[in-house]
Amino acid sequence: MDLTRIPLGNTVFEGENNAYLVEGEVTTLVDVGASTETVRADLEDGLDEAGVALSEIDRILLTHWHSDHCGLAGELQAESDATVYAHEDDAAVIAGDDDAIADLHDLRDRRFREWGIPEDKLDELRAVQSDFEAVAGDPADVETLADGDRITAGDEELETIHLPGHAAGHVAFAFDRESEDPSEIGAAPRSEIFVGDVILPEYTPNVGGADLRLDEPLERYVESLDRLAARDFDLAWPGHRDPIDDPSGRARVIREHHLDRTRRVIEALREYGPADAWTVSAHLFGELEHIHILHGPGEAYAHLDHLERVGAVEREDFEYRLVDSDPDVEALFPNTKY
Known part of the structure:
Protein backbone atom coordinates (compact mmCIF):
# COMPACT_ATOMS: atom_id res chain seq x y z
CA MET A 1 0.00 0.00 0.00
CA HIS A 105 -29.19 19.90 19.36
CA ASP A 106 -32.32 18.90 21.28
CA LEU A 107 -30.46 16.00 22.85
CA ARG A 108 -27.60 18.29 23.88
CA ASP A 109 -29.97 20.71 25.61
CA ARG A 110 -31.70 17.89 27.47
CA ARG A 111 -28.46 16.21 28.54
CA PHE A 112 -26.94 19.48 29.77
CA ARG A 113 -29.94 20.05 32.02
CA GLU A 114 -29.86 16.47 33.27
CA TRP A 115 -26.15 16.66 34.06
CA GLY A 116 -26.60 19.85 36.11
CA ILE A 117 -24.15 22.10 34.24
CA PRO A 118 -24.36 25.62 35.80
CA GLU A 119 -25.74 28.38 33.61
CA ASP A 120 -22.49 30.38 33.43
CA LYS A 121 -20.63 27.27 32.29
CA LEU A 122 -23.37 26.55 29.75
CA ASP A 123 -22.84 30.01 28.26
CA GLU A 124 -19.13 29.29 27.94
CA LEU A 125 -19.79 25.89 26.39
CA ARG A 126 -22.25 27.27 23.85
CA ALA A 127 -19.57 29.70 22.64
CA VAL A 128 -17.14 26.81 22.25
CA GLN A 129 -19.70 24.75 20.34
CA SER A 130 -20.33 27.70 18.04
CA ASP A 131 -16.63 27.67 17.17
CA ARG A 250 -2.78 0.67 24.01
CA ALA A 251 -6.38 -0.57 23.97
CA ARG A 252 -5.75 -2.49 27.18
CA VAL A 253 -4.20 0.57 28.83
CA ILE A 254 -7.25 2.67 27.95
CA ARG A 255 -9.57 -0.09 29.15
CA GLU A 256 -7.79 -0.15 32.52
CA HIS A 257 -7.99 3.65 32.64
CA HIS A 258 -11.78 3.39 32.48
CA LEU A 259 -11.89 0.79 35.21
CA ASP A 260 -9.80 3.11 37.37
CA ARG A 261 -12.12 6.00 36.56
CA THR A 262 -15.11 3.87 37.54
CA ARG A 263 -13.42 3.29 40.90
CA ARG A 264 -12.94 7.04 41.31
CA VAL A 265 -16.62 7.69 40.53
CA ILE A 266 -17.58 5.15 43.20
CA GLU A 267 -15.21 6.83 45.68
CA ALA A 268 -16.73 10.25 44.93
CA LEU A 269 -20.26 8.96 45.57
CA ARG A 270 -19.14 7.13 48.70
CA GLU A 271 -17.42 10.21 50.12
CA TYR A 272 -19.79 12.99 49.05
CA GLY A 273 -23.15 11.24 48.80
CA PRO A 274 -25.74 11.38 46.00
CA ALA A 275 -24.71 13.69 43.16
CA ASP A 276 -25.44 14.60 39.56
CA ALA A 277 -22.95 14.19 36.70
CA TRP A 278 -21.62 17.76 36.98
CA THR A 279 -20.87 17.37 40.70
CA VAL A 280 -19.13 14.04 40.16
CA SER A 281 -17.07 15.54 37.32
CA ALA A 282 -15.97 18.35 39.64
CA HIS A 283 -14.67 15.75 42.10
CA LEU A 284 -12.90 13.91 39.28
CA PHE A 285 -11.43 16.82 37.31
CA GLY A 286 -11.73 20.04 39.32
CA GLU A 287 -12.58 23.31 37.55
CA LEU A 288 -13.68 22.72 33.96
CA GLU A 289 -13.23 25.15 31.08
CA HIS A 290 -13.68 25.24 27.30
CA ILE A 291 -14.60 21.87 25.73
CA HIS A 292 -14.02 20.11 29.05
CA ILE A 293 -17.31 21.63 30.26
CA LEU A 294 -18.81 19.07 27.87
CA HIS A 295 -16.28 16.27 28.17
CA GLY A 296 -16.01 16.29 31.98
CA PRO A 297 -19.66 15.68 32.91
CA GLY A 298 -20.05 13.58 29.77
CA GLU A 299 -17.33 11.23 30.99
CA ALA A 300 -18.84 11.18 34.49
CA TYR A 301 -22.26 10.47 32.99
CA ALA A 302 -20.92 7.55 30.94
CA HIS A 303 -19.56 5.91 34.08
CA LEU A 304 -22.62 6.71 36.21
CA ASP A 305 -24.90 5.39 33.48
CA HIS A 306 -22.94 2.14 33.35
CA LEU A 307 -22.98 1.78 37.14
CA GLU A 308 -26.75 2.28 37.12
CA ARG A 309 -27.24 -0.31 34.38
CA VAL A 310 -25.29 -2.96 36.30
CA GLY A 311 -27.11 -2.17 39.56
CA ALA A 312 -24.23 -0.61 41.50
CA VAL A 313 -26.00 2.77 41.79
CA GLU A 314 -29.56 4.02 41.70
CA ARG A 315 -30.76 7.27 40.14
CA GLU A 316 -33.48 9.53 41.50
CA ASP A 317 -34.26 12.26 38.98
CA PHE A 318 -30.69 13.01 37.92
CA GLU A 319 -28.80 12.29 41.11
CA TYR A 320 -26.99 9.01 41.59
CA ARG A 321 -26.40 7.19 44.87
CA LEU A 322 -24.46 4.04 45.65
CA VAL A 323 -26.33 0.79 46.19
CA ASP A 324 -23.16 -1.26 46.67
CA SER A 325 -20.45 0.72 48.46
CA ASP A 326 -17.66 -1.61 47.32
CA PRO A 327 -18.54 -3.35 44.05
CA ASP A 328 -16.13 -5.61 42.18
CA VAL A 329 -15.29 -3.21 39.35
CA GLU A 330 -13.63 -5.90 37.24
CA ALA A 331 -16.88 -7.87 37.31
CA LEU A 332 -18.80 -4.84 36.03
CA PHE A 333 -16.95 -5.06 32.70
CA PRO A 334 -17.20 -8.72 31.68
CA ASN A 335 -16.77 -8.07 27.98
CA THR A 336 -14.76 -9.95 25.36
CA LYS A 337 -11.62 -11.57 26.73
CA TYR A 338 -8.26 -10.77 25.18
Whole structure:
Protein backbone atom coordinates (compact mmCIF):
# COMPACT_ATOMS: atom_id res chain seq x y z
CA MET A 1 0.00 0.00 0.00
CA ASP A 2 1.30 3.43 -0.97
CA LEU A 3 0.38 5.30 2.22
CA THR A 4 1.24 8.85 3.28
CA ARG A 5 0.34 10.44 6.61
CA ILE A 6 -0.50 14.15 6.22
CA PRO A 7 -0.30 16.04 9.55
CA LEU A 8 -2.91 18.78 9.87
CA GLY A 9 -2.78 21.76 12.20
CA ASN A 10 -5.57 22.08 14.72
CA THR A 11 -6.28 25.32 16.57
CA VAL A 12 -9.91 24.56 17.43
CA PHE A 13 -9.78 21.00 18.72
CA GLU A 14 -7.24 19.30 20.94
CA GLY A 15 -4.25 17.64 19.33
CA GLU A 16 -2.83 17.56 15.83
CA ASN A 17 -4.99 15.75 13.29
CA ASN A 18 -4.01 13.32 10.57
CA ALA A 19 -5.31 12.73 7.09
CA TYR A 20 -4.06 9.66 5.23
CA LEU A 21 -3.47 9.51 1.50
CA VAL A 22 -3.66 6.07 -0.14
CA GLU A 23 -2.49 6.14 -3.74
CA GLY A 24 -3.33 3.72 -6.50
CA GLU A 25 -6.20 2.83 -8.76
CA VAL A 26 -8.68 4.38 -6.32
CA THR A 27 -6.87 7.38 -4.84
CA THR A 28 -8.28 7.79 -1.35
CA LEU A 29 -8.17 10.09 1.66
CA VAL A 30 -8.96 8.70 5.10
CA ASP A 31 -10.28 11.68 7.10
CA VAL A 32 -9.76 15.23 5.89
CA GLY A 33 -9.60 17.61 8.87
CA ALA A 34 -11.60 20.65 9.93
CA SER A 35 -12.86 23.26 7.50
CA THR A 36 -10.34 26.04 8.10
CA GLU A 37 -7.93 27.79 5.76
CA THR A 38 -4.87 26.53 7.64
CA VAL A 39 -6.04 22.90 7.66
CA ARG A 40 -6.90 23.14 3.99
CA ALA A 41 -3.42 24.52 3.28
CA ASP A 42 -1.81 21.69 5.27
CA LEU A 43 -3.78 19.11 3.34
CA GLU A 44 -2.96 20.67 -0.01
CA ASP A 45 0.73 20.86 0.91
CA GLY A 46 0.71 17.16 1.78
CA LEU A 47 -0.98 16.27 -1.49
CA ASP A 48 1.45 18.43 -3.46
CA GLU A 49 4.43 16.77 -1.78
CA ALA A 50 3.02 13.38 -2.75
CA GLY A 51 2.48 14.59 -6.33
CA VAL A 52 -1.30 14.15 -6.15
CA ALA A 53 -3.73 16.78 -7.38
CA LEU A 54 -6.95 17.39 -5.48
CA SER A 55 -8.87 16.54 -8.66
CA GLU A 56 -7.35 13.05 -8.53
CA ILE A 57 -9.02 12.12 -5.25
CA ASP A 58 -11.57 9.40 -6.00
CA ARG A 59 -12.75 8.46 -2.54
CA ILE A 60 -12.94 9.92 0.97
CA LEU A 61 -13.37 7.55 3.91
CA LEU A 62 -14.45 9.14 7.19
CA THR A 63 -13.88 7.47 10.54
CA HIS A 64 -16.62 9.51 12.24
CA TRP A 65 -18.68 12.68 12.15
CA HIS A 66 -16.59 15.06 14.29
CA SER A 67 -15.63 18.20 12.42
CA ASP A 68 -11.88 17.78 12.90
CA HIS A 69 -12.18 14.58 10.84
CA CYS A 70 -14.88 15.39 8.28
CA GLY A 71 -15.12 19.20 8.06
CA LEU A 72 -13.49 19.51 4.63
CA ALA A 73 -15.34 16.56 3.09
CA GLY A 74 -18.12 18.54 1.43
CA GLU A 75 -15.94 21.12 -0.26
CA LEU A 76 -13.35 18.53 -1.34
CA GLN A 77 -16.14 16.44 -2.80
CA ALA A 78 -17.46 19.44 -4.73
CA GLU A 79 -14.02 20.11 -6.21
CA SER A 80 -12.90 16.55 -6.93
CA ASP A 81 -16.17 14.67 -7.39
CA ALA A 82 -14.88 12.16 -4.84
CA THR A 83 -17.33 9.73 -3.28
CA VAL A 84 -17.60 10.20 0.50
CA TYR A 85 -18.19 7.18 2.74
CA ALA A 86 -19.13 7.03 6.43
CA HIS A 87 -20.87 4.61 8.76
CA GLU A 88 -24.63 4.55 8.50
CA ASP A 89 -25.01 5.85 12.08
CA ASP A 90 -23.05 9.04 11.29
CA ALA A 91 -23.99 9.63 7.66
CA ALA A 92 -27.02 11.87 8.26
CA VAL A 93 -25.07 14.29 10.48
CA ILE A 94 -22.20 14.51 7.98
CA ALA A 95 -24.73 15.09 5.21
CA GLY A 96 -26.24 17.98 7.15
CA ASP A 97 -29.69 16.40 7.42
CA ASP A 98 -31.92 18.97 9.12
CA ASP A 99 -33.76 16.45 11.26
CA ALA A 100 -30.55 14.75 12.40
CA ILE A 101 -28.96 18.08 13.33
CA ALA A 102 -32.09 19.27 15.16
CA ASP A 103 -32.31 16.00 17.08
CA LEU A 104 -28.67 16.34 18.09
CA HIS A 105 -29.19 19.90 19.36
CA ASP A 106 -32.32 18.90 21.28
CA LEU A 107 -30.46 16.00 22.85
CA ARG A 108 -27.60 18.29 23.88
CA ASP A 109 -29.97 20.71 25.61
CA ARG A 110 -31.70 17.89 27.47
CA ARG A 111 -28.46 16.21 28.54
CA PHE A 112 -26.94 19.48 29.77
CA ARG A 113 -29.94 20.05 32.02
CA GLU A 114 -29.86 16.47 33.27
CA TRP A 115 -26.15 16.66 34.06
CA GLY A 116 -26.60 19.85 36.11
CA ILE A 117 -24.15 22.10 34.24
CA PRO A 118 -24.36 25.62 35.80
CA GLU A 119 -25.74 28.38 33.61
CA ASP A 120 -22.49 30.38 33.43
CA LYS A 121 -20.63 27.27 32.29
CA LEU A 122 -23.37 26.55 29.75
CA ASP A 123 -22.84 30.01 28.26
CA GLU A 124 -19.13 29.29 27.94
CA LEU A 125 -19.79 25.89 26.39
CA ARG A 126 -22.25 27.27 23.85
CA ALA A 127 -19.57 29.70 22.64
CA VAL A 128 -17.14 26.81 22.25
CA GLN A 129 -19.70 24.75 20.34
CA SER A 130 -20.33 27.70 18.04
CA ASP A 131 -16.63 27.67 17.17
CA PHE A 132 -16.81 23.95 16.46
CA GLU A 133 -19.85 24.30 14.23
CA ALA A 134 -18.06 27.04 12.30
CA VAL A 135 -15.43 24.51 11.13
CA ALA A 136 -17.95 21.79 10.25
CA GLY A 137 -17.81 22.84 6.59
CA ASP A 138 -20.24 22.10 3.82
CA PRO A 139 -22.45 19.00 3.96
CA ALA A 140 -21.34 16.07 1.83
CA ASP A 141 -23.31 13.52 -0.14
CA VAL A 142 -22.54 10.35 1.81
CA GLU A 143 -22.53 6.70 0.85
CA THR A 144 -23.03 4.48 3.89
CA LEU A 145 -20.84 1.72 5.29
CA ALA A 146 -21.66 -1.02 7.80
CA ASP A 147 -19.56 -3.34 9.91
CA GLY A 148 -17.78 -5.92 7.76
CA ASP A 149 -18.06 -4.00 4.49
CA ARG A 150 -14.98 -4.13 2.31
CA ILE A 151 -13.95 -1.11 0.27
CA THR A 152 -11.04 -0.35 -2.03
CA ALA A 153 -8.46 2.30 -1.19
CA GLY A 154 -5.53 2.72 -3.52
CA ASP A 155 -4.94 -0.82 -4.82
CA GLU A 156 -5.94 -2.57 -1.59
CA GLU A 157 -9.15 -3.66 0.03
CA LEU A 158 -9.96 -2.35 3.50
CA GLU A 159 -12.20 -4.02 6.05
CA THR A 160 -14.70 -1.73 7.76
CA ILE A 161 -14.89 -2.35 11.52
CA HIS A 162 -17.60 -0.59 13.52
CA LEU A 163 -16.09 0.48 16.87
CA PRO A 164 -18.61 2.78 18.60
CA GLY A 165 -18.08 4.61 21.87
CA HIS A 166 -16.35 7.87 21.07
CA ALA A 167 -18.96 8.28 18.32
CA ALA A 168 -22.02 6.23 17.41
CA GLY A 169 -20.84 5.57 13.88
CA HIS A 170 -17.12 5.36 14.51
CA VAL A 171 -15.39 2.97 12.13
CA ALA A 172 -11.85 1.78 11.62
CA PHE A 173 -10.38 0.44 8.39
CA ALA A 174 -8.12 -2.63 8.54
CA PHE A 175 -5.73 -3.89 5.89
CA ASP A 176 -2.67 -6.07 5.35
CA ARG A 177 0.54 -4.45 4.18
CA GLU A 178 3.79 -5.89 2.87
CA SER A 179 6.89 -4.75 4.76
CA GLU A 180 9.08 -2.18 3.03
CA ASP A 181 12.16 -3.49 4.84
CA PRO A 182 14.37 -5.45 2.36
CA SER A 183 15.41 -7.78 5.19
CA GLU A 184 11.79 -8.89 5.58
CA ILE A 185 11.18 -9.94 1.97
CA GLY A 186 8.97 -13.00 2.03
CA ALA A 187 7.70 -12.31 5.53
CA ALA A 188 3.98 -12.41 6.28
CA PRO A 189 2.17 -9.12 5.64
CA ARG A 190 1.71 -6.77 8.58
CA SER A 191 -1.82 -6.16 9.80
CA GLU A 192 -2.51 -2.44 10.13
CA ILE A 193 -5.54 -0.26 10.80
CA PHE A 194 -6.77 3.31 10.50
CA VAL A 195 -8.35 3.78 13.95
CA GLY A 196 -9.55 7.38 13.96
CA ASP A 197 -10.17 8.25 17.61
CA VAL A 198 -10.87 4.77 18.99
CA ILE A 199 -7.39 4.73 20.52
CA LEU A 200 -4.94 7.63 20.61
CA PRO A 201 -1.25 7.61 21.51
CA GLU A 202 -1.11 10.37 24.12
CA TYR A 203 -4.53 10.75 25.72
CA THR A 204 -7.80 8.88 26.02
CA PRO A 205 -10.71 9.62 23.69
CA ASN A 206 -13.71 11.15 25.41
CA VAL A 207 -16.69 8.90 26.01
CA GLY A 208 -20.10 10.26 26.97
CA GLY A 209 -19.70 13.87 25.89
CA ALA A 210 -18.22 13.36 22.43
CA ASP A 211 -21.43 11.86 21.03
CA LEU A 212 -24.62 12.14 23.05
CA ARG A 213 -26.58 9.89 20.69
CA LEU A 214 -25.10 6.68 22.08
CA ASP A 215 -26.98 4.50 24.52
CA GLU A 216 -24.68 2.71 26.97
CA PRO A 217 -21.65 4.72 25.77
CA LEU A 218 -19.09 3.27 28.19
CA GLU A 219 -20.13 -0.33 27.66
CA ARG A 220 -20.06 0.11 23.89
CA TYR A 221 -16.64 1.72 24.05
CA VAL A 222 -15.11 -0.98 26.25
CA GLU A 223 -16.52 -3.60 23.89
CA SER A 224 -14.83 -1.75 21.01
CA LEU A 225 -11.52 -1.73 22.89
CA ASP A 226 -11.86 -5.46 23.52
CA ARG A 227 -12.62 -6.13 19.89
CA LEU A 228 -9.68 -4.05 18.72
CA ALA A 229 -7.29 -5.65 21.20
CA ALA A 230 -8.36 -9.15 20.16
CA ARG A 231 -7.33 -8.51 16.54
CA ASP A 232 -3.69 -7.93 17.56
CA PHE A 233 -2.81 -5.47 14.81
CA ASP A 234 0.85 -4.71 14.17
CA LEU A 235 0.34 -0.95 13.75
CA ALA A 236 -2.45 1.61 14.12
CA TRP A 237 -2.73 4.91 12.29
CA PRO A 238 -4.70 7.23 14.64
CA GLY A 239 -6.69 10.37 13.93
CA HIS A 240 -4.26 12.43 16.03
CA ARG A 241 -0.50 12.41 16.39
CA ASP A 242 1.91 9.53 15.77
CA PRO A 243 1.33 5.88 14.79
CA ILE A 244 0.75 3.37 17.58
CA ASP A 245 3.18 0.43 17.53
CA ASP A 246 1.19 -1.79 19.91
CA PRO A 247 -2.53 -1.15 19.30
CA SER A 248 -3.66 -4.04 21.50
CA GLY A 249 -1.49 -2.86 24.36
CA ARG A 250 -2.78 0.67 24.01
CA ALA A 251 -6.38 -0.57 23.97
CA ARG A 252 -5.75 -2.49 27.18
CA VAL A 253 -4.20 0.57 28.83
CA ILE A 254 -7.25 2.67 27.95
CA ARG A 255 -9.57 -0.09 29.15
CA GLU A 256 -7.79 -0.15 32.52
CA HIS A 257 -7.99 3.65 32.64
CA HIS A 258 -11.78 3.39 32.48
CA LEU A 259 -11.89 0.79 35.21
CA ASP A 260 -9.80 3.11 37.37
CA ARG A 261 -12.12 6.00 36.56
CA THR A 262 -15.11 3.87 37.54
CA ARG A 263 -13.42 3.29 40.90
CA ARG A 264 -12.94 7.04 41.31
CA VAL A 265 -16.62 7.69 40.53
CA ILE A 266 -17.58 5.15 43.20
CA GLU A 267 -15.21 6.83 45.68
CA ALA A 268 -16.73 10.25 44.93
CA LEU A 269 -20.26 8.96 45.57
CA ARG A 270 -19.14 7.13 48.70
CA GLU A 271 -17.42 10.21 50.12
CA TYR A 272 -19.79 12.99 49.05
CA GLY A 273 -23.15 11.24 48.80
CA PRO A 274 -25.74 11.38 46.00
CA ALA A 275 -24.71 13.69 43.16
CA ASP A 276 -25.44 14.60 39.56
CA ALA A 277 -22.95 14.19 36.70
CA TRP A 278 -21.62 17.76 36.98
CA THR A 279 -20.87 17.37 40.70
CA VAL A 280 -19.13 14.04 40.16
CA SER A 281 -17.07 15.54 37.32
CA ALA A 282 -15.97 18.35 39.64
CA HIS A 283 -14.67 15.75 42.10
CA LEU A 284 -12.90 13.91 39.28
CA PHE A 285 -11.43 16.82 37.31
CA GLY A 286 -11.73 20.04 39.32
CA GLU A 287 -12.58 23.31 37.55
CA LEU A 288 -13.68 22.72 33.96
CA GLU A 289 -13.23 25.15 31.08
CA HIS A 290 -13.68 25.24 27.30
CA ILE A 291 -14.60 21.87 25.73
CA HIS A 292 -14.02 20.11 29.05
CA ILE A 293 -17.31 21.63 30.26
CA LEU A 294 -18.81 19.07 27.87
CA HIS A 295 -16.28 16.27 28.17
CA GLY A 296 -16.01 16.29 31.98
CA PRO A 297 -19.66 15.68 32.91
CA GLY A 298 -20.05 13.58 29.77
CA GLU A 299 -17.33 11.23 30.99
CA ALA A 300 -18.84 11.18 34.49
CA TYR A 301 -22.26 10.47 32.99
CA ALA A 302 -20.92 7.55 30.94
CA HIS A 303 -19.56 5.91 34.08
CA LEU A 304 -22.62 6.71 36.21
CA ASP A 305 -24.90 5.39 33.48
CA HIS A 306 -22.94 2.14 33.35
CA LEU A 307 -22.98 1.78 37.14
CA GLU A 308 -26.75 2.28 37.12
CA ARG A 309 -27.24 -0.31 34.38
CA VAL A 310 -25.29 -2.96 36.30
CA GLY A 311 -27.11 -2.17 39.56
CA ALA A 312 -24.23 -0.61 41.50
CA VAL A 313 -26.00 2.77 41.79
CA GLU A 314 -29.56 4.02 41.70
CA ARG A 315 -30.76 7.27 40.14
CA GLU A 316 -33.48 9.53 41.50
CA ASP A 317 -34.26 12.26 38.98
CA PHE A 318 -30.69 13.01 37.92
CA GLU A 319 -28.80 12.29 41.11
CA TYR A 320 -26.99 9.01 41.59
CA ARG A 321 -26.40 7.19 44.87
CA LEU A 322 -24.46 4.04 45.65
CA VAL A 323 -26.33 0.79 46.19
CA ASP A 324 -23.16 -1.26 46.67
CA SER A 325 -20.45 0.72 48.46
CA ASP A 326 -17.66 -1.61 47.32
CA PRO A 327 -18.54 -3.35 44.05
CA ASP A 328 -16.13 -5.61 42.18
CA VAL A 329 -15.29 -3.21 39.35
CA GLU A 330 -13.63 -5.90 37.24
CA ALA A 331 -16.88 -7.87 37.31
CA LEU A 332 -18.80 -4.84 36.03
CA PHE A 333 -16.95 -5.06 32.70
CA PRO A 334 -17.20 -8.72 31.68
CA ASN A 335 -16.77 -8.07 27.98
CA THR A 336 -14.76 -9.95 25.36
CA LYS A 337 -11.62 -11.57 26.73
CA TYR A 338 -8.26 -10.77 25.18
